[in-house]
Amino acid sequence: MPVTDVQQNLDNLTLTITAEFAAPVARIWQVYADPRQLEKVWGPPSYPATVVDHDFTPGGRVNYFMTGPEGDKHAGYWQITAIDEPSSFSFDDGFADLDFNPTQALPVSRNVYAFTENNGGTRATYVGTYASAEALQQVLAMGVVEGATSAINQIDDLVSGR
Amino acid sequence: MSEATEDQADALFHALADRTRRDILRRVLAGEHSVTKLAAKYDMSFAAVQKHVAVLEKAGLVIKRRSGREQLARGDVEAVRSVASMLTGLEQIWRGRITRVDELIASELDQED
Numbered sequence: 633m634p635v636t637d638v639q640q641n642l643d644n645l646t647l648t649i650t651a652e653f654a655a656p657v658a659r660i661w662q663v664y665a666d667p668r669q670l671e672k673v674w675g676p677p678s679y680p681a682t683v684v685d686h687d688f689t690p691g692g693r694v695n696y697f698m699t700g701p702e703g704d705k706h707a708g709y710w711q712i713t714a715i716d717e718p719s720s721f722s723f724d725d726g727f728a729d730l731d732f733n734p735t736q737a738l739p740v741s742r743n744v745y746a747f748t749e750n751n752g753g754t755r756a757t758y759v760g761t762y763a764s765a766e767a768l769q770q771v772l773a774m775g776v777v778e779g780a781t782s783a784i785n786q787i788d789d790l791v792s793g794r
Numbered sequence: 795m796s797e798a799t800e801d802q803a804d805a806l807f808h809a810l811a812d813r814t815r816r817d818i819l820r821r822v823l824a825g826e827h828s829v830t831k832l833a834a835k836y837d838m839s840f841a842a843v844q845k846h847v848a849v850l851e852k853a854g855l856v857i858k859r860r861s862g863r864e865q866l867a868r869g870d871v872e873a874v875r876s877v878a879s880m881l882t883g884l885e886q887i888w889r890g891r892i893t894r895v896d897e898l899i900a901s902e903l904d905q906e907d
Contacts, residue, residue: 647885647888653899654896655899663899
């Protein structure tokens with residue numbers, strides 16, 4: 633597993649995950665700078681992501697939706713706040729309707745992704761700070777619903793002998 | 795599990811085992827909706843949608859309140875989780891993404907060989 637460290641800060645609702653990848657920093661940067669690569673890593677296999685807009689510049693927007701097993705679509709956005717290629721980028725993220733209008737006035741979390749050279753590979757640090765316990769609950773509840781959906785579909789497949 | 799917990803689990807799975815109810819739940823988790831507005835999203839009667847919302851409410855997933863003539867529904871996730879377990883849940887989602895970055899890079903290295 634490439635994850636080397638996980639820090640949870642319960643006071644300011646921050647999750648920090650450190651991972652090491654066997655590829656140079658410029659290569660890892662490309663995963664986020666290229667919409668076709670980003671969509672390969674963002675959604676789980678049962679909820680693949682489609683990146684529709686990808687303005688990877690300060691002030692730019694990345695708009696995406698995820699498609700569930702029944703064709704149901706769930707949209708989200710990144711509002712890019714800083715880009716320092718290839719070392720780091722920052723964005724606020726939130727939920728959106730299918731026209732990519734944010735469904736809430738405030739973003740759900742602020743995120744900083746940073747990459748440093750490490751023995752020929754890359755050490756990546758992902759930091760997400762959630763606006764409130766409610767925001768965190770919302771993101772997670774979405775994930776739980778997605779997880780429950782795929783679990784239920786697996787059961788469906790099993791009992792129907794597919 | 796106690797019988798009450800079993801009953802709660804049954805209600806939860808029953809509530810989630812329906813496509814329309816999962817869709818309603820996602821909408822009301824993202825923000826409070828009036829049942830009337832929800833009903834307009836589906837090709838079914840208001841009464842049918844109202845019934846789906848009632849099943850979600852019984853399972854403890856949705857909270858309903860009245861505002862004038864409107865019934866408003868929102869997802870209730872507070873009851874279920876502490877902040878710590880939420881961060882752990884989130885960690886699982888992030889770990890999934892990191893694993894996929896790793897696989898993406900590894901698949902290229904294989905092709906180069």
